[in-house]
Amino acid sequence: MKAASIRPAESAPDALPEPFAAWFKGRGWEPHAHQLALLERAQAGKDTLLIAPTGGGKTLAGFLPSLVELAERNAGREKGAPSQGIHTLYVSPLKALAVDIARNLATPVEEMGLPITLETRTGDTPASRRQRQRLKPPDILLTTPEQIALMLSHKDSAELFANLRMVIFDELHAFASTKRGDLLALGLARLRTFAPDLRAIGLSATVARPTELAAFLVPNAQDASGPKASKLAEIVTAPSGIAADIAIMPSEADLPWAGHSARYALPEIYEAIKAHKMSLMFVNTRSQAEMLFHLLWDCNEDNLPIALHHGSLDVGQRRRVEAAMVAGKLRAVVCTSTLDLGIDWGDVDLVINVGAPKGASRLAQRIGRANHRLDEPSKALLVPANRFEVVECRAALEAAAEGAQDTPPFRPGALDVLAQHVLCVACSGPFDADALHAEIASAAPYHAITRNDFERIVHFVATGGYALSHYDRYAKLRKTPEGLWRIAHPRVAQQYRLNAGTIVEAPMLRVRLARGKGGALKPKSVLAAGKVLGEVEEWFVEQLSAGDTFLFAGQVLRFEGIRENDAIVTRTTKNEPKIPSYDGGKFPLSTYLADRVRRIFSDQSQWAGLPEQVSDWLRLQADVSSVPSPDEILVETFPRSRKYYFVCYPFEGRLAHQSLGMLLTRRLERAGARPLGFVANEYALAIWGLSDMGEMIRRGRLDLEALFDEDMLGDDLDAWLAESNLMKRSFRTCAIISGLIERRHPGKEKTGRQMTVSSDLVYDVLRAHEPDHILLQAAWADAATGLVDIARLGQFLKRVRGRITHHALSRVSPLSVPVMLEIGRETVPGDAKETLLRETVDELIAEAASGRGQP
Numbered sequence: 001m002k003a004a005s006i007r008p009a010e011s012a013p014d015a016l017p018e019p020f021a022a023w024f025k026g027r028g029w030e031p032h033a034h035q036l037a038l039l040e041r042a043q044a045g046k047d048t049l050l051i052a053p054t055g056g057g058k059t060l061a062g063f064l065p066s067l068v069e070l071a072e073r074n075a076g077r078e079k080g081a082p083s084q085g086i087h088t089l090y091v092s093p094l095k096a097l098a099v100d101i102a103r104n105l106a107t108p109v110e111e112m113g114l115p116i117t118l119e120t121r122t123g124d125t126p127a128s129r130r131q132r133q134r135l136k137p138p139d140i141l142l143t144t145p146e147q148i149a150l151m152l153s154h155k156d157s158a159e160l161f162a163n164l165r166m167v168i169f170d171e172l173h174a175f176a177s178t179k180r181g182d183l184l185a186l187g188l189a190r191l192r193t194f195a196p197d198l199r200a201i202g203l204s205a206t207v208a209r210p211t212e213l214a215a216f217l218v219p220n221a222q223d224a225s226g227p228k229a230s231k232l233a234e235i236v237t238a239p240s241g242i243a244a245d246i247a248i249m250p251s252e253a254d255l256p257w258a259g260h261s262a263r264y265a266l267p268e269i270y271e272a273i274k275a276h277k278m279s280l281m282f283v284n285t286r287s288q289a290e291m292l293f294h295l296l297w298d299c300n301e302d303n304l305p306i307a308l309h310h311g312s313l314d315v316g317q318r319r320r321v322e323a324a325m326v327a328g329k330l331r332a333v334v335c336t337s338t339l340d341l342g343i344d345w346g347d348v349d350l351v352i353n354v355g356a357p358k359g360a361s362r363l364a365q366r367i368g369r370a371n372h373r374l375d376e377p378s379k380a381l382l383v384p385a386n387r388f389e390v391v392e393c394r395a396a397l398e399a400a401a402e403g404a405q406d407t408p409p410f411r412p413g414a415l416d417v418l419a420q421h422v423l424c425v426a427c428s429g430p431f432d433a434d435a436l437h438a439e440i441a442s443a444a445p446y447h448a449i450t451r452n453d454f455e456r457i458v459h460f461v462a463t464g465g466y467a468l469s470h471y472d473r474y475a476k477l478r479k480t481p482e483g484l485w486r487i488a489h490p491r492v493a494q495q496y497r498l499n500a501g502t503i504v505e506a507p508m509l510r511v512r513l514a515r516g517k518g519g520a521l522k523p524k525s526v527l528a529a530g531k532v533l534g535e536v537e538e539w540f541v542e543q544l545s546a547g548d549t550f551l552f553a554g555q556v557l558r559f560e561g562i563r564e565n566d567a568i569v570t571r572t573t574k575n576e577p578k579i580p581s582y583d584g585g586k587f588p589l590s591t592y593l594a595d596r597v598r599r600i601f602s603d604q605s606q607w608a609g610l611p612e613q614v615s616d617w618l619r620l621q622a623d624v625s626s627v628p629s630p631d632e633i634l635v636e637t638f639p640r641s642r643k644y645y646f647v648c649y650p651f652e653g654r655l656a657h658q659s660l661g662m663l664l665t666r667r668l669e670r671a672g673a674r675p676l677g678f679v680a681n682e683y684a685l686a687i688w689g690l691s692d693m694g695e696m697i698r699r700g701r702l703d704l705e706a707l708f709d710e711d712m713l714g715d716d717l718d719a720w721l722a723e724s725n726l727m728k729r730s731f732r733t734c735a736i737i738s739g740l741i742e743r744r745h746p747g748k749e750k751t752g753r754q755m756t757v758s759s760d761l762v763y764d765v766l767r768a769h770e771p772d773h774i775l776l777q778a779a780w781a782d783a784a785t786g787l788v789d790i791a792r793l794g795q796f797l798k799r800v801r802g803r804i805t806h807h808a809l810s811r812v813s814p815l816s817v818p819v820m821l822e823i824g825r826e827t828v829p830g831d832a833k834e835t836l837l838r839e840t841v842d843e844l845i846a847e848a849a850s851g852r853g854q855p
Contacts, residue, residue: 016036017072023108023111032056032057038061038201039065047200048233049172049202049235051205052238053240058238059170061203062203063088063090067108069166075115084163085137085163086137086163086164087139087140088140088166089140089148089168118138118141119140120143121133121144122144123144145184146180149421162195167199171205176213176216177410177411179417180503182502185216186418186440193439200217200233202233207407211235217233240403244364244367246381246382246397247382249268250268251264254613255386257821257845258818260284260386262355265383269296269352269383272352272381273296273331278333278349279333279351281332289308289334290308293308305324307334308321309321309333310335321333351379351381352381352383353366355384356396357382358682367380388683390614391600391601394610406593412448415734418449419739419775437449437451437454460775467770468766494746495739495745496739498744498745509566512568513530513533513569514530538729543658545724546561557569565756595630597651602630604618621815624809624813627815628649632800634649634805635804636648637693637807638808638809638812638816640812643676644688645816646688646689646693647686647813649684650800655787656789656796659789661679663716663717664687665687667707671696675688675689684816686816686823694806694809697806697808705802708804710797713794726783726787728763730780730783731759732763735762811847
């Protein structure tokens, strides 16, 4: 769909009514053309998506139609007089963003003397104020998706939103394709039933597929035959502004072959901070933020005010850091994605991204934090943490120069979120199933929802499903004599409001020694909980099967199983773990950047533009083995330290590689290769074992085409998921979101252990007695996309079919060194220090370099 045409800015003063035209003139401003275009479309009753760069006045553009309408509607209203109800809802993905926008919006409202009231409502808003807002609502309410769901659950919701005329979604790309977006889309569909004439406005700076966001903003049509083509929202695209000034930070130090700390570049980072007013230093994980913050303070000879900001910090501390930024009292802030989005942080004039950005859109979003002005270039420095990341940073620079985006694609709306919404509607009053199905199908993520799936969801909310229908605790809906659905008891509504939302924090699991030596113990005694060794992140334990060994607190432990909220382990005499824990970035390398990285690697003409250390590394790889082309998979096999290694380079991201490693080791075990374990990074996967896999390939005992066949996503995947605890954990999240398992009760909250016990018991019952339960279906969908990345694995296997290149080497290759260095590195939870257990960097590098010309 083409972007809407935009009138030139010269006509701006005549297009604005008073006092708005005078306010702009008094500030020496002229409205941007896209601001006027959005105003025109809103006044014409059009749903509209505005795509504009950071600093382009998106937020003011979004509010301008509301301010103009409210100034006219409220003319003559006495100060303190009640409003006519909520006119505009502003929805933000972040509580802090809603609060910041409220502060900035208050300025023009006060300076123009507009008779407009505006308030915020977030999870931090006191209950007394939330209650007052329902009785005496403001004209403009700035809030979050979760708060809209809560407001819609009350019996007076239709009255509260009867005069709603505008809904503004800021940073729409940040949640539209997530479960929060599903909840928001269902809420928008509900609001349209109360206020059919409301207009939706979406604001976004980074959009890969504008039509997807445009479809999110409008009601989707459906008839008895199914979903129909719907008209999209209008799309207004602002000029891109001045291109950002982005560079890879030069350094005289040796570029690391592996790792994520980028500590080699600390002197250059510190000098860059000194040379600018205020710098934001983005990293990809909280542990990296902690480490770099302390390293910076160690070299902070000038005692510069440097702060830390990430999601694990106390909210009070985060707000103090934010206030100091706004006041210009800081020179640098080390932060994670908590500061990615569009809050105006004052005089930030440099963004430093430590590590590869993992995606073109994420890079654009972060760069936009610098110079929040359209007529000045944002300045950013990329600091690759290792040699692979140099190439990825180069790919990100190319994407930025082209203005390319790679936001996640949309997927069908989640069924657990739908179940929560059905209960929300019932809490507000009895509903008719036919009417609610039509309403839900009008929401973009659910436009293809079948009547059968809808009925299954209603049945689940009403009874818990066939296998649970005999338990009163799961009975939440009853049918009235008129055929409507209502809540079974008033306490159901109270429980819903205590547990609404889609954000489920993954708990830590305690690591406990079993009583005994394991292996020979009977199952019950193996899982008998003993001494607590510490805690480990749940995502790691999810991938273990009974018998797997891993490193923890300096010991090699054998995983026996999960009991309630404990990972039960035994000590083992093995001196090598099968599966090390995975350190580094939490973000998967985006498919878009992965394609670009593969192209740069395979095109030797581009190597000259890379640092000499990196281009020498690639030339050495070409001499020793080969550099994979974009559409092939390179497999290298070689012996080392009385073991045999199998290394491949999919370039598909850590998450996909971890799943691939689990599946390949199962197949290699069946083939007699006797694999001992594997390790993965964003670019490569290394498996080691006791059999010479290169010799097995040469003799035809190991068929690489069969090994990488797409059918591994069938029975092998099902068997792995059945043996691992991943599906149980995925089910637990779905059970919480759907309302089957409740986190909070009046006056108390369940512990993580209690939640796990409850969800595991229900999971086992459903697997045994109702394997087609709607929540098991939802859990599988979640695992396939967010935990296993089946779609990406499937695309990779299809891409490399018939394009597998194998090199049997006598020693490690230069390209394999980074992933080989991951072996033996273990981050002890709660401690940022890395302990090198075996191979040293110098040994591997020397070995790889000595192989030049000796494939």
